[in-house]
Amino acid sequence: MRRLPTWLLLAAASSYAFLYLPLIIVVAYSFNDSRLNAEWVGFTLDWYRVLLHDEEMLLAARNSLLIALVSSGAATLLGTLAGLGMHRWRPAWLPLLVITPVAMPEILLGVSLLVFFIQVLHLTLGFLSVVLAHITFSIGFVAIVVRARLAGMDESIFEAARDLGATPWQTFRLVTFPLILPAVVAGFLMAFTLSLDDFVITFFTAGVGVSTLPLQIYSMIKIAVTPEVNAVSTLLMLLTLVLVIAASRMDKGFMRGAG
Amino acid sequence: MPLLEIRRVTRRFGDFTAVDDVSFAVEPGEFFTLLGPSGCGKTTLLRMIAGFDLPDAGQILLDGRDLADTPAERRPVHTVFQNFALFPHLSVARNVAFPLRMAGLGEGEVKRRTADALDMVHLGELAEHYPHEISGGQKQRVALARGLVNRPRLLLLDEPLGALDLKLREEMQLELIKLQREVGITFVFVTHAQNEALALSHRIAVMNAGRVEQLDEPSRIYGFPVNRFVADFIGNCNLLEAEVRAVEADGLRLSVAGLGEVRAPAAEGCQTGERGLLALRPEQVQVAAEADPAWANRFPGQVRDFLYVGDVTTYQVRLDNGYTLQALLPNAAPGRARFHETGDRVMVGWSAQAGHYVREA
Ligand SMILES: Nc1ncnc2c1ncn2[C@@H]1O[C@H](COP(=O)(O)OP(=O)(O)OP(=O)(O)O)[C@@H](O)[C@H]1O
Numbered sequence: 318m319r320r321l322p323t324w325l326l327l328a329a330a331s332s333y334a335f336l337y338l339p340l341i342i343v344v345a346y347s348f349n350d351s352r353l354n355a356e357w358v359g360f361t362l363d364w365y366r367v368l369l370h371d372e373e374m375l376l377a378a379r380n381s382l383l384i385a386l387v388s389s390g391a392a393t394l395l396g397t398l399a400g401l402g403m404h405r406w407r408p409a410w411l412p413l414l415v416i417t418p419v420a421m422p423e424i425l426l427g428v429s430l431l432v433f434f435i436q437v438l439h440l441t442l443g444f445l446s447v448v449l450a451h452i453t454f455s456i457g458f459v460a461i462v463v464r465a466r467l468a469g470m471d472e473s474i475f476e477a478a479r480d481l482g483a484t485p486w487q488t489f490r491l492v493t494f495p496l497i498l499p500a501v502v503a504g505f506l507m508a509f510t511l512s513l514d515d516f517v518i519t520f521f522t523a524g525v526g527v528s529t530l531p532l533q534i535y536s537m538i539k540i541a542v543t544p545e546v547n548a549v550s551t552l553l554m555l556l557t558l559v560l561v562i563a564a565s566r567m568d569k570g571f572m573r574g575a576g
Numbered sequence: 577m578p579l580l581e582i583r584r585v586t587r588r589f590g591d592f593t594a595v596d597d598v599s600f601a602v603e604p605g606e607f608f609t610l611l612g613p614s615g616c617g618k619t620t621l622l623r624m625i626a627g628f629d630l631p632d633a634g635q636i637l638l639d640g641r642d643l644a645d646t647p648a649e650r651r652p653v654h655t656v657f658q659n660f661a662l663f664p665h666l667s668v669a670r671n672v673a674f675p676l677r678m679a680g681l682g683e684g685e686v687k688r689r690t691a692d693a694l695d696m697v698h699l700g701e702l703a704e705h706y707p708h709e710i711s712g713g714q715k716q717r718v719a720l721a722r723g724l725v726n727r728p729r730l731l732l733l734d735e736p737l738g739a740l741d742l743k744l745r746e747e748m749q750l751e752l753i754k755l756q757r758e759v760g761i762t763f764v765f766v767t768h769a770q771n772e773a774l775a776l777s778h779r780i781a782v783m784n785a786g787r788v789e790q791l792d793e794p795s796r797i798y799g800f801p802v803n804r805f806v807a808d809f810i811g812n813c814n815l816l817e818a819e820v821r822a823v824e825a826d827g828l829r830l831s832v833a834g835l836g837e838v839r840a841p842a843a844e845g846c847q848t849g850e851r852g853l854l855a856l857r858p859e860q861v862q863v864a865a866e867a868d869p870a871w872a873n874r875f876p877g878q879v880r881d882f883l884y885v886g887d888v889t890t891y892q893v894r895l896d897n898g899y900t901l902q903a904l905l906p907n908a909a910p911g912r913a914r915f916h917e918t919g920d921r922v923m924v925g926w927s928a929q930a931g932h933y934v935r936e937a
């Protein structure tokens with residue numbers, strides 16, 4: 318293998334440093350035995366202990382997980398159907414319709430959902446409105462992965478299934494679904510992560526009724542970036558990392574299986 | 577009663593007619609081949625028989641019953657796809673068992689018949705492997721076993737050997753013939769390789785631009801092509817423009833521009849004065865330093881080129897009238913690579929029984 322030129326290595330290293338250094342600092346300070354994010358005093362797990370006894374924080378965490386679970390579940394179901402539909406009938410308008418929310422500026426989506434929920438649906442903002450909003454922006458992601466998976470597959474295996482006596486439903490159950498399952502799971506994990514980490518849209522659609530981890534963190538740092546914020550951020554980061562790695566593992570898994 | 581009957585089937589895609597008023601019948605136990613160049617409508621026809629597509633006009637009958645309202649999964653017809661179309665998430669054994677499970681057979685029966693089918697194609701050891709773990713030839717065998725295991729009335733094979741290399745293809749050709757004879761299931765086989773069609777089939781339908789040009793046994797397709805397309809498409813052929821001078825009891829007297837009179841075997845329906853083609857296979861043409869008295873037709877020429885391929889050598893001989901004829905001479909004498917050199921003056925000839933007069937409409 319050819320060696321990369323030094324300048325390229327330096328450029329890459331500084332880019333990664335720029336990306337990851339802030340994160341590393343947050344993680345480091347979450348273990349710092351000091352009220353201030355100033356200098357390193359010593360190692361402690363106290364901030365995590367504080368977290369565990371912060372009722373508001375625990376409630377926000379519970380909300381976040383519940384919202385993520387419900388919204389990503391629903392988005393996975395709908396997104397999978399959309400992906401299948403886009404592949405099967407290739408309507409020109411559907412991809413546009415499904416993908417637009419993905420590309421739309423979050424603030425726009427947030428504001429319009431807010432208006433829609435209040436003025437059109439007369440919904441009280443809270444758990445339900447956040448879940449609906451999260452479903453809206455997650456469907457596209459799931460649909461895209463599922464469709465990509467289908468596009469990479471040999472069409473004739475579905476015909477082969479029919480040919481060998483499977484009804485359309487059996488073909489779906491025994492061939493199509495097992496084959497897209499890795500993409501469905503990857504899509505679910507992605508939707509879960511997006512929901513868990515979302516701030517802007519949640520901010521607009523949560524009202525006063527419900528708080529999530531990102532909202533909770535935001536309300537805390539309005540006062541000061543406390544070590545407790547560092548601790549909860551670290552945990553959120555860890556969870557996100559695990560989900561992202563799991564999703565990409567699913568991806569690789571199906572690449573090998575399809576070979 | 578024929579097993580499969582295609583009655584005046586037409587399929588159009590927009591303005592384009594992919595299958596154009598095709599009719600033929602396939603007898604039970606037959607190895608029937610659809611042969612034609614790329615794009616002539618073979619796959620389109622096969623897909624309509626399998627039930628993936630419907631004709632715009634005409635009927636497809638199986639055992640005398642119209643299949644129009646029978647969906648693919650209820651037709652006793654299975655397909656072996658060119659790219660095998662094995663289920664990537666199922667093991668070899670589960671792939672083969674698939675049609676049995678769909679038919680609702682009991683687990684014991686499924687096991688037994690799957691094992692039998694795998695033995696039939698010599699793949700018993702690979703039962704638990706996955707499709708991505710086996711070779712192209714092995715995939716081909718799995719696809720065959722899967723297509724045959726449930727004993728369909730008809731097996732459709734769409735260029736099943738196209739993805740294999742030459743050596744493997746020849747092996748699989750022999751195996752296919754053996755397999756078809758053993759199981760006694762009717763095969764409709766699609767290929768664009770004429771040698772494969774000649775080697776495997778009981779009968780061949782030669783297709784061109786959505787139509788069947790000729791339907792006959794391989795030796796008749798090769799020996800008695802009905803038109804220029806078939807003569808040209810099947811094997812190598814010298815085609816000489818000719819006019820019929822006289823129809824006599826022992827054959828035809830043709831006039832070929834620049835060559836003069838040529839004698840040819842009698843042809844059905846041929847009339848004095850009409851124009852047509854003399855189709856002359858390279859192996860019917862002799863080349864020698866001096867003319868053989870047995871040659872009814874003999875012309876001087878010069879060797880332009882030759883191609884030595886081991887068992888035979890193909891010579892390109894330019895006749896004095898400007899025609900170039902191909903002649904195929906066996907290299908039977910040991911150590912003998914060729915008889916003539918480029919530039920040699922030679923005599924070219926063939927008997928009055930060689931060649932075949934093709935009427936041109
Ligand atoms: N779904 C379709 N839509 C439009 N045109 C089609 C469709 N299917 C086939 N055709 C056209 O019909 C013609 C015949 O196609 P077909 O696949 O039957 O050819 P083939 O004889 O199997 O060729 P090959 O040897 O290359 O497989 C081609 O010109 C093809 O472009």
Ligand SMILES: [Mg+2]
Nearest residue numbers: 618619620734
């Ligand atoms: Mg084809």
